[in-house]
Amino acid sequence: MxxxxxxxxxxxxxxxxxxxxxxxxxxxxxxxxxxxxxxxxxxxxxxxxxxxxxxxxxxxxxxxxxxxxxxxxxxxxxxxxxxxxxxxxxxxxxxxxxxxxxxxxxxxxxxxxxxxxxxxxxxxxxxxxxxxxxxxxxxxxxxxxxxxxxxxxxxxxxxxxxxxxxxxxxxxxxxxxxxxxxxxxxxxxxxxxxxxxxxxxxxxxxxxxxxxxxxxxxxxxxxxxxxxxxxxxxxxxxxxxxxxxxxxxxxxxxxxxxxxxEGGLAAVEAHNIAKAKLLYDFLDASDFYENRIDPACRSRMNVPFFLKDESLNEAFLAESRAAGLVQLKGHKSVGGMRASIYNAMPIAGVQALVDFMRDFAARRG
Ligand code: PMP
Missing domain, CATH: 3.40.640.10 (Type I PLP-dependent aspartate aminotransferase-like (Major domain))
Structure with missing residues (x-):
């Protein structure tokens, strides 16, 4: 399995x-x-x-x-x-x-x-x-x-x-x-x-x-x-x-x-803050991807992001899927990508996403 x-x-x-x-x-x-x-x-x-x-x-x-x-x-x-x-x-x-x-x-x-x-x-x-x-x-x-x-x-x-x-x-x-x-x-x-x-x-x-x-x-x-x-x-x-x-x-x-x-909501919240920080910090440091939400109001659970070159969207989705990262396509009304990282997503999953995104940007940037 x-x-x-x-x-x-x-x-x-x-x-x-x-x-x-x-x-x-x-x-x-x-x-x-x-x-x-x-x-x-x-x-x-x-x-x-x-x-x-x-x-x-x-x-x-x-x-x-x-x-x-x-x-x-x-x-x-x-x-x-x-x-x-x-x-x-x-x-x-x-x-x-x-x-x-x-x-x-x-x-x-x-x-x-x-x-x-x-x-x-x-x-x-x-x-x-x-x-x-x-x-x-x-x-x-x-x-x-x-x-x-x-x-x-x-x-x-x-x-x-x-x-x-x-x-x-x-x-x-x-x-x-x-x-x-x-x-x-x-x-x-x-x-x-x-x-x-x-x-x-x-x-x-x-x-x-x-x-x-x-x-x-x-x-x-x-x-x-x-x-x-x-x-x-x-x-x-x-x-x-x-x-x-x-x-x-x-x-x-x-x-x-x-x-x-897991330690109740205080522990779960700390984990969610760390997961969201990992992804948003990566997005903010990147000139290949972007998140367009007011930093003070960014969701810890749902992270929409865009490739600055949207002609690469299909390749991003196909390659991420092949790497075992699924359901990243953004909602049709927004476009781009969205990573939902609810409680059940471990930090290892967010790290795997960031690693893939870094690699994709290096190859296609
Ligand atoms: N409110 C919010 C914030 C949601 O995310 C959703 C589902 N995406 C809904 C309402 C609608 O939920 P449901 O389809 O279960 O009625």
Missing amino acids: SRVWNFSAGPAALPEEVLRQAADEMLDWQGSGMGVMEMSHRGKEFTAIAAQAEADLRELLAVPANYRILFMQGGAIAENAIIPMNLMGGRRVADYVVTGAWSQKSQKEARKYAEVNIVATSEASGFATVPPMTDWRLSADPAYVFTCTNETIGGVEYPFEPDLTQIGCGEVPVVADMSSHILSRAIDVAKYGLIFGGAQKNIGPAGLTIVIVREDLLGRAMPHCPSAFDYKTVADNGSMYNTPPTYAIYIAGLVFQWLKR
Whole structure:
């Protein structure tokens, strides 16, 4: 067997230890005589798996007791509708910070359910930065302020946690799409009303959506909100109102245990800083490649870069693939290349990429 260095933006590489454990347990989970995919979600085996996964996630992110963790389906794009359906609570306006393709899509979807006010946008910079909070113009009484704290396509990450107390609006809940950097760094959950993300980048398989929501925001859903997407219904039923994505929850649970063995989020964050520094320092020192994002807002997880001579793109992709480095093609809306280096990518993988890029530049430069 030979594994490649996989730089996919998602679904993305998983820790090899986790895949090996899942393989070992495929036919017989811990002496139960069945695999996890075959278990009733209400049986004692699976309820133990789900409870452990939730407890480990709560511990890793230090989620306060007044927040509920929900395991849902639908992905982050469905949450773009589910969030206003649950949080408008009779208010008229929802506020959005637009920093790239994903928050743009979120505000567009919200317009079906709310009047949307754009609090700030970095569009004028080509979405290369994050507008500082001093430039945010909240509406008079917004139901919430929506942020996407890591823009997967643009490669832009908030260099600060959105803390509305700093601009005198601490009572407004902050919603954050953390799909592509959740668990990559320590965060202060108490700064947010709701955190959500699809699992398929930094957590586990596609099909699982994580929602972490402050309890006082439950019970406000619009009457036509589907029951399976009403946060209160999901919370009251321990994420088992409908059948949850059981296998994805199991794999996510193995990833949470792996993160704990790695030393928790402080250790994981230090590792991610070192990985990102290795790649960005190389890009900055090169006259063959470039990254075009404001250095203060560069994502540690998604690193878009360009060859200055774009006629070499196809050769770069073909040769990198032959060298065992895959999924480096940039998103079609941006072009160029993108290396996604989530938690499961070891520094050896980033080093292999830098070594290849240096060699390619020497040969073609
Ligand atoms: N938000 C962000 C930040 C993402 O990276 C993605 C997936 N690339 C989405 C939303 C959409 O996720 P899904 O396709 O799982 O709905």
